[in-house]
Structure formats: C-alpha cells, structure tokens
Amino acid sequence: xxxxxxxxxxxxxxxxxxxxxxxxxxxxxxxxxxxxxxxxxxxxxxxxxxxxxxxxxxxxxxxxxxx
Amino acid sequence: xxxxxxxxxxxxxxxxxxxxxxxxxxxxxxxxxxxxxxxxxxxxxxxxxxxxxxxxxxxxxxxxxxxxxxxxxxxxxxxxxxxxxxxxxxxxxxxxxxxxxxxxxxxxxxxxxxxxxxxxxxxxxxxxxxxxxxxxxxxxxxxxxxxxxxxxxxxxxxxxxxxxxxxxxxxxx
Numbered sequence: 728x729x730x731x732x733x734x735x736x737x738x739x740x741x742x743x744x745x746x747x748x749x750x751x752x753x754x755x756x757x758x759x760x761x762x763x764x765x766x767x768x769x770x771x772x773x774x775x776x777x778x779x780x781x782x783x784x785x786x787x788x789x790x791x792x793x794x
Numbered sequence: 795x796x797x798x799x800x801x802x803x804x805x806x807x808x809x810x811x812x813x814x815x816x817x818x819x820x821x822x823x824x825x826x827x828x829x830x831x832x833x834x835x836x837x838x839x840x841x842x843x844x845x846x847x848x849x850x851x852x853x854x855x856x857x858x859x860x861x862x863x864x865x866x867x868x869x870x871x872x873x874x875x876x877x878x879x880x881x882x883x884x885x886x887x888x889x890x891x892x893x894x895x896x897x898x899x900x901x902x903x904x905x906x907x908x909x910x911x912x913x914x915x916x917x918x919x920x921x922x923x924x925x926x927x928x929x930x931x932x933x934x935x936x937x938x939x940x941x942x943x944x945x946x947x948x949x950x951x952x953x954x955x956x957x958x959x960x961x962x963x964x965x966x967x
Contacts, residue, residue, distance in 0.1 A: 758967050768965040 731791045734763045737782045751781045797887065805882045808875055815872035819865060826861045830854075840864075848928050856923050860930070863916035867934065870909045877902045891956035899950040906943035910936050 738748060745763070749756045754774065761767050762774075775786050782789070821841050829836035829850065837850040837857060841864075850857040881898050913936035920930050 754967065761965060762967045766965060767967045768962050770967050774967050 729792055729794065731793050732762055732765050732767070732789060733791055734759075734778070734789055737784050737788055741782050741784075743782070748778075748781060752777045801882065801885070801887075805879070808878045808882065812872055812875035812879055815868055815875055819868045819872055822861065822865045822868060826858070826865065829857070829861075844932075846930075849923065849930060852923075852926070852928055856928075859919060860916075860923070860932075863912070863919065863934075864932070867909060867912055867916065870905070870912065874902065874905050874909065877905060889960070891953060891960040893957060896950065896953040896957050899946060899953050903943050903947035903950050906939050906946055910939035910943055913939055 738745070745756060745759055749759050752759070752774070754762075754777075762770065770790075775789070778789060779786055818841060825836055825840045829840075834850060835847070837847040838845055840846050840861070846857055846860060849860055877898060881895065881902070884894050884898065886892075913934040916934045917936050920932060920934070924930050
C-alpha cells in the first residue's frame with residue numbers, strides 16, 4: 728500500500744508502549760495494532776487527531792506516502 | 795426483540811414448508827412407482843387429487859415425463875427451502891453482511907433460476923401434450939420463479955456490496 732504508517736517510529740521516539748497509547752487515545756489494542764501493522768484501510772480524522780495529540784506530532788510524522 | 799421473534803417464526807414456517815415439500819416429493823415418487831409397477835389407477839390421484847390418468851392412458855412415456863418434471867421441480871423447491879433454513883441458521887443480525895450469507899443468497903438466486911428454467915421446459919412439454927388433445931392443467935410456476943430469481947440476485951448483489959463496505963468499515967480506525 729502506498730501509504731505507510733510510521734506509528735511505531737513515533738512511539739519509540741516518545742518512549743510509549745502500545746498499551747499506554749491505547750489507553751490515552753481511547754482505541755482498543757487490536758485497532759491500534761491494525762493501524763501499526765499497516766492493515767488499516769482508512770483512518771478517521773478524529774483518530775488521527777487523538778494520536779497526534781498524545782504523541783505530540785504532526786499527521787505527516789505518522790503517515791508517509793511511498794511510491 | 796420483535797425482529798428476533800419474527801425470525802424464529804419464519805424459521806419454523808420454512809421448516810414446515812421444507813418438510814411439506816419433502817413429503818410431496820416422496821409421495822409423487824411413490825405414486826409414480828405404484829402407477830408404473832403395481833396399479834395403473836394410481837395415476838388418478840397422483841398427489842392431493844392431481845389426476846394424470848388421461849396422460850397415462852394416452853402414453854406411458856408422456857406420463858413418466860410429466861411425473862418426472864413434477865418430482866424434479868418439487869425436489870428443487872424443497873432444496874431451495876433448505877437453503878432458506880441454512881440462511882436463517884447462519885444469519886446474525888449483529889454482523890449481517892458476511893461472506894457466508896452473501897454466498898448463500900447468491901446460490902439461492904442461481905437455484906431459483908434453475909427451477910424457473912426447468913419449469914419453462916416442463917411448461918413447453920405440457921403444451922406439446924395438450925396440443926394432442928389431453929387436458930393437463932398444472933401450474934408449473936415458471937414466471938414466479940424467474941421473477942423470484944431476479945429479485946434474489948439483486949439482493950445478493952446488495953449483500954456482496956454490503957460485505958465489502960462492512961469489511962472496509964471494520965478496517966477503518
């Protein structure tokens with residue numbers, strides 16, 4: 728898929744575990760795992776907003792377009 | 795709650811329909827066997843007053859042909875009723891759009907089309923017999939099954955689309 732999710736990179740930078748992120752963002756572990764492993768078909772803006780707020784980053788830090 | 799009750803009632807109704815059609819198929823088979831090998835007067839009351847004695851007297855081959863079509867169509871209807879029962883068993887209102895349900899509905903539409911085609915062939919066969927002066931009033935139901943097949947096929951297409959949309963929704967975070 729051309730859109731790559733770099734959630735694990737941001738999580739490592741912020742030294743945050745998946746469990747912690749899941750609790751703070753309000754998403755289930757399975758949904759976050761789907762996002763992290765690049766299996767998600769779409770991301771809601773509200774979800775992206777919550778993740779960026781918790782990880783203190785921009786959407787472009789999490790999502791990358793690769794040709 | 796109300797939907798669940800309706801589903802349960804419909805499930806029972808379709809079980810009754812399925813069992814009834816199985817009994818009818820069996821009765822027609824037995825009637826054919828009795829008429830051919832035991833007592834030809836069996837054709838007078840093939841099933842629920844259906845009188846095929848005139849056809850039997852005119853031609854045994856025609857009688858076997860008509861009886862075979864009747865048995866085939868009734869058996870196929872019973873199988874279709876069983877498809878509906880399987881649909882009720884697998885249907886889950888919490889996740890209605892799934893591959894198994896969509897596949898079952900598609901199969902049902904193909905099967906109904908098959909019944910319609912067989913009924914059309916039976917109708918033209920019956921027409922050929924009637925042109926020879928024999929009265930044969932059987933409603934084969936070809937138009938009804940073709941109409942049913944068309945409607946179910948459209949529903950199957952909608953379900954397939956629903957499965958796609960539901961899968962995409964499940965992978966939307």
